[in-house]
Amino acid sequence: MKALKAVWGFRGFILSSVKREFQSRYSNSVLGATWTVLNPLAMIFIYTLIFSQVMRAKLPGVDGSFAYSIYLCSGLLTWGLFSEITVRALNVFTEHSNLIKKMNFPRLCLPVIVVATALLNFTIVFGIFTIFLVVSGNFPGAAYFSIFPVIAVQIAFAIGLGISLGVINVFFRDVGHFFGICLQFWFWLTPIVYSAKILPEQARSIIEFNPMTSIMAAYQNVLVLGEWPDWQRLSIVALLSAVLCATAVHLFRKHSGDMVDEL
Template sequence: MALVFTRTLWNYRGFIIGNVKREFQSKYRNSLLGAAWNVLNPLAMIIVYTVIFSQVMKAKLPGVDDAFAYSIYLCSGVLTWGFFSEIVSRGQNVFLEQANLIKKVSFPRVCLPITVVLNALLNFGIVFGLFTVFLLVTNEFPGLAFISLLPVLIVLIIFSIGLGITLGILNVFFRDVGHFFGIVLQFWFWLTPIVYSVSILPTSLQKYIHLNPLFGVITSFQTILVKHEQPDWQSLLPALTVGVLLCLIGMRLFRKYSGEMVDEL
């Protein structure tokens, strides 16, 4: 199945790349700042959280005295979360948004979620590239540990696309899924150690935070970029396991209901 899936994507690579290019260009058409909005939106969010938590609430990372530590910790979490939420949010609506294309053109529908991932990767690459420049300028670059970000990112993509495809299919038949998950994302953000360290929470709550599949992914990014260390690879197993299961469930639902989806769109 994996071989057929890979061959299909390769045969339709032109269609996928064309979609990515078209979406990126249309997103910033008639915009004076263009792709700069990719940077300004997360930057504004980071500045607000940094000012509120580090200046107003005097938040600091336990055991870390580095002046840039909290800002890097915050950027690591916010940018990683932004990448995840973009894939899932776009994934749950991709079949609805592309309803006209699905009805008029014959192509493997699985190309659409892949387009979502590539667009999110492009946006993430632009912002994270500038963040990397910041790390270099401030002498906070993690060195060889930086390479460890790649497997962590792959785990995040697997989890995100698995959840996005599953929600996307369900959202075609039950439109409340999209609205409900928007609320879930808001709670999920604050249940993930992005603007705070899990160590400041009561011990009784910490064990529940660890059940969050994104806990290991977010903390791995933060460990690499803040502490310049290899992450705890075992902490990625929940996200990887759940992600693979969601991918299998999503593809099964897709094969079973792909015909009915066209009628529902």
């Protein structure tokens, strides 16, 4: 509670940091924030173009001309949120080393800035996707609002993992490079472009150990099938997320002094 009060006291610093990061990302750009939408749209278009004819008929229980595009959006957009949070959190201490050394502020502000910035970008593109669902007649109804607790679980998992690795990355910079490679494999080991139901039974049982499989399945249930998430399955990821967040806090508190010297 004390830490949260301290962060609230620096809310102006957090808001200005988020605003500055958002503006600097698109500085000297003619299209500006439009790139937030164009980049994921380009990826969705490419995957749809390449895989739609192969995958459209292999989404069990899904019909409609936009079926595979919606399936892709539900995975690619939310994976983008996960990827941005973990990568930014992993590098947050090294990127803000001068700030950490020279300014006295609650270090908890840094992960808050990471999450807030990623959520701002995600809200823009996901909001447009939601409008598309409504206009195309594919809005999932009341089940749509179950997405918010799923997003909360995903954010907790991403920030817990990212900050834990971020502390280690201060001392061993290879961690950041290695995670970048792992993230690429992780993407293809998660049912985003394909459906887990088309995999052999043995492969399906293996990817079930991937926490992102359960998170993506929750999004796909809601946005593609119009069904409620499997809360029991998601609760396991929520527990893992809590453990990761606790680990991140423990690592930071234990090594915060050494981190300043290392930075």
